[in-house]
Amino acid sequence: MTRWISAGVVAMLLSATALSGSSGEPPPTLHGRTHAAWVDVLRPEKEQSRWLEIPWLSSFGEGLQAASRQEMPLLLWVMNGHPLGCT
Amino acid sequence: MSAADEVWRLQRGDDAECRTFQSFAKVGHYPGAAGTKQGIYLVTPGGRLLASANTLSPAEVLATLRSGLVSWNELSPQERGTDPPPVDSRHRWEKSRPGDGLVLRSILRDLGPDLAIDPETSGLFNLDHAWFSSEEVAGWLPKDATPGTTYPVSDLVIRRLARFHLVDNVLGQTLPFADEEIVAASLEGRVLSREGNRVTIALRGKTSASADGVWRLGDNDWKPTQPWPRTATTELLGSLVVDVEAGSIEELSLVALLLWTGHTRFNTRRTESGQVGILFERVPADQSVAPAFVDIYDASWIEKP
Numbered sequence: 001m002t003r004w005i006s007a008g009v010v011a012m013l014l015s016a017t018a019l020s021g022s023s024g025e026p027p028p029t030l031h032g033r034t035h036a037a038w039v040d041v042l043r044p045e046k047e048q049s050r051w052l053e054i055p056w057l058s059s060f061g062e063g064l065q066a067a068s069r070q071e072m073p074l075l076l077w078v079m080n081g082h083p084l085g086c087t
Numbered sequence: 088m089s090a091a092d093e094v095w096r097l098q099r100g101d102d103a104e105c106r107t108f109q110s111f112a113k114v115g116h117y118p119g120a121a122g123t124k125q126g127i128y129l130v131t132p133g134g135r136l137l138a139s140a141n142t143l144s145p146a147e148v149l150a151t152l153r154s155g156l157v158s159w160n161e162l163s164p165q166e167r168g169t170d171p172p173p174v175d176s177r178h179r180w181e182k183s184r185p186g187d188g189l190v191l192r193s194i195l196r197d198l199g200p201d202l203a204i205d206p207e208t209s210g211l212f213n214l215d216h217a218w219f220s221s222e223e224v225a226g227w228l229p230k231d232a233t234p235g236t237t238y239p240v241s242d243l244v245i246r247r248l249a250r251f252h253l254v255d256n257v258l259g260q261t262l263p264f265a266d267e268e269i270v271a272a273s274l275e276g277r278v279l280s281r282e283g284n285r286v287t288i289a290l291r292g293k294t295s296a297s298a299d300g301v302w303r304l305g306d307n308d309w310k311p312t313q314p315w316p317r318t319a320t321t322e323l324l325g326s327l328v329v330d331v332e333a334g335s336i337e338e339l340s341l342v343a344l345l346l347w348t349g350h351t352r353f354n355t356r357r358t359e360s361g362q363v364g365i366l367f368e369r370v371p372a373d374q375s376v377a378p379a380f381v382d383i384y385d386a387s388w389i390e391k392p
Contacts, residue, residue, distance in 0.1 A: 031344060075128075082093040087260065
């Protein structure tokens with residue numbers, strides 16, 4: 001989703017510029033890797049997270065009501081643990 | 088239209104939303120009233136099942152979607168139904184979203200010995216959300232925003248992260264730690280710069296948790312049927328931008344390197360130790376589903392059923 005991607009861009013900029021500090025000292029590292037580098041490693045590749053770009057509503061009830069308003073079928077995905085959270 | 092939801096409640100509950108789900112799930116890919124109903128379902132607004140499946144195969148998902156759309160196209164407008172059946176829910180955790188607080192989304196991934204993404208599970212990651220109320224946000228903020236100042240982030244904040252979010256659930260749900268199982272937990276902020284009310288802070292911390300397998304979190308759905316001894320040790324590095332006048336967090340990004348030992352029933356581990364990378368990023372509250380352990384979260388402001 002756009003907001004998901006925007007949050008990531010902000011995080012990268014934040015870590016790249018902020019952690020140098022006002023004195024210009026080198027940014028702190030964790031096992032030799034800066035925060036920005038860690039973010040780059042941990043963020044899933046685009047092809048791995050495309051499913052997050054689908055505008056999922058976060059409850060069955062909301063989905064059915066929205067489908068009714070739009071006169072469309074509803075795709076409902078359910079798991080043990082919410083699919084948009086920890087499964 | 089697309090929606091996602093948690094199935095444990097839907098398949099067992101008795102409010103209108105659950106009963107409506109059960110009415111079509113029992114004639115789907117796992118027929119009958121009992122057993123798991125995990126999967127995908129295509130339904131009409133009137134609650135009529137078009138197609139369903141539970142599969143990891145993209146091809147089968149696509150086939151299910153196509154089959155459902157064929158069925159949809161064959162229905163008359165009356166058969167499709169425009170009035171949804173009752174979907175009132177008696178309780179939803181999302182109603183307690185801390186709209187004026189802080190929500191962090193976490194991404195958890197396996198790391199190899201070289202701290203790169205583990206090629207064995209490179210495509211796999213799990214998510215979770217951490218919630219903090221507007222009052223609890225104060226625990227992240229410095230009292231003195233003078234550049235160079237260091238301060239401890241509150242025990243509430245770091246211990247919540249250590250108990251519920253610095254855990255090994257990359258490959259499946261795991262168990263949290265009881266408060267008494269937190270051996271150590273600290274997170275320090277260092278004020279780097281200030282421009283007006285906007286203050287930039289570096290974060291550094293570490294935690295250690297150890298469970299001997301005795302369950303200390305009461306009778307609930309998480310209570311295991313056997314002991315699962317395990318440990319979790321982390322190092323943390325991050326950054327924070329706050330508005331000290333408003334007392335609010337504008338941006339937050341935190342990375343944790345977690346070393347785990349032991350495993351639990353559902354977290355799908357085949358070895359007894361490993362490394363996980365965790366990325367926490369602030370997201371708007373309305374994007375958030377409830378934390379995995381919301382029903383035993385240490386937050387009295389979250390409304391329980």
